[in-house]
Amino acid sequence: MTTELAAAVTADPAAPAVLRDLVFAEPVGFRPLSLDLHRAPAAGAPVVVFVHGGGWRVGSRRDMTPTMPGDAPFARIAAAGLTVASVDYRLSGEACFPAQVDDLAAALAWLREHGEELGIDASRIVLWGESAGATLAALVALGPDDARAGVRGVVDWYGPADLVTLAEGQDALDDPGLREAGWLGHAVGADVDRAHEASPVWRVAPGAPPFHIAHGTSDGAVPPSQSVAMAQALLAAGADAELTLVPGAGHLWQGEVDREAILDAAIAFARRVTS
Template sequence: MPSILEVDFAQPVGFRPLSLDLRTPDAAGAPLIVFLHGGGWLRGSRKVFTPGISDAESFDRIVAAGVAIASCEYRLSGEARFPAQLDDVDAAITWLREHAAEHGVDASRLVLWGVSAGATLAALTGLRRDDIRGVVDWFGPADLFTMADHDMGDPPDQTREARWLGAPAGESSDAARAASPALQVHVGAPPFHISHGTADEHVPFRQSEILVDSLRSVAAEVDFHPVEGGRHFWQGTADTGPLFDAALQFVHRITR
């Protein structure tokens, strides 16, 4: 079992300290994944990769493949609205770039990996920085305007996205655009590995199709993996091992 280094990487003024867990393989000079958890920006924990998937199947599997992984907190929507979460991800990357080498990790070979809401943050961060090797996006919202049309039974001002932005997308169009990875794509975007279940009831599969189309429109590298019948957080998927293996193959390739 890999050792876990728990550190506070930032304390935004007026907020709680933010922490990360750094897991490292035995070999020195490992590439680094910065992992961002899901939970609709309103809940979730850095301690859980994906609900229903054990540490052995996720964090430990990644470390066993020779890759370090830092699972990072960010402020939730009940604490701070967008874009505070992007500031938190930047702070985690800054700490890792300054200290990862002390723990045998090569933070110059850094890949972002997020699930659901965390995938949105990973994608946005990868698109706004020029020092990211690539992004692994698992079933993340990509266009908050079309997400607003996805009825989950919540009042418009109480959806996950509205709580994060501070108002429904149609009432906060500038923020919604800035928070939508598909609308922030540009020439020179980093490589993306995108995986999404076709039966996802929380984040429609169409969200990843929109992001893929946007990335391909600027000739960005996209590794797209639709998972037939897959639901949110891979519920109903009997074996998630191949999904991790495909993402790790992407990570190894772009961090050589």
């Protein structure tokens, strides 16, 4: 971060509400990875690190979901007193697992390093992911202590929790064209142990941070049973986990659903665990 940008972030109340294209990592041989910072009104705010979905193949940090596009959802979170860092990661056409987990961990490390300059409190972080992004958020939150330092909770919107049972449910364990296979770099059934390493439900252990899990009952891309299994594993480990199954909601919160209520419930959780 430049000295000029740091001064703008911390000292100028008229600085832009959104700071775009802040490079947080430059993996050798790959494109630079950036984040957008949607600033809360007050300095020293906790941080929501948002991780987009897209089957690890596509997606953009610019949108929360296709049904909740643009800056408005991020602005709603910021107005509630939580600065949002919406982050890039390498897609599966660029690199396979665990590169994306490493990228998210790098974003957290950068936020912790530059927290004072950015005017944020990076000791209070909520990881918030949707679909494939929720899987990445959960893997970091359930990973090594140094990578998840400061993480107070996870918002998990309809994230795949167990790649093996997900592939089995589609009778696709040996299908190299499956999105999960593209992320792993091989068919899910070709290396079940590695698929388990990429599955949050297999990483749950005592000491896991609180989770807010929400999933539509009509999700045809990721069955709600994935979130049920995740919540059950967390509760069995003694973690604070809340699960909401949204009647009639499809993947990406498609359908006739109250998206504002879903968003507000996640914001309330983020505020609770960072207070």
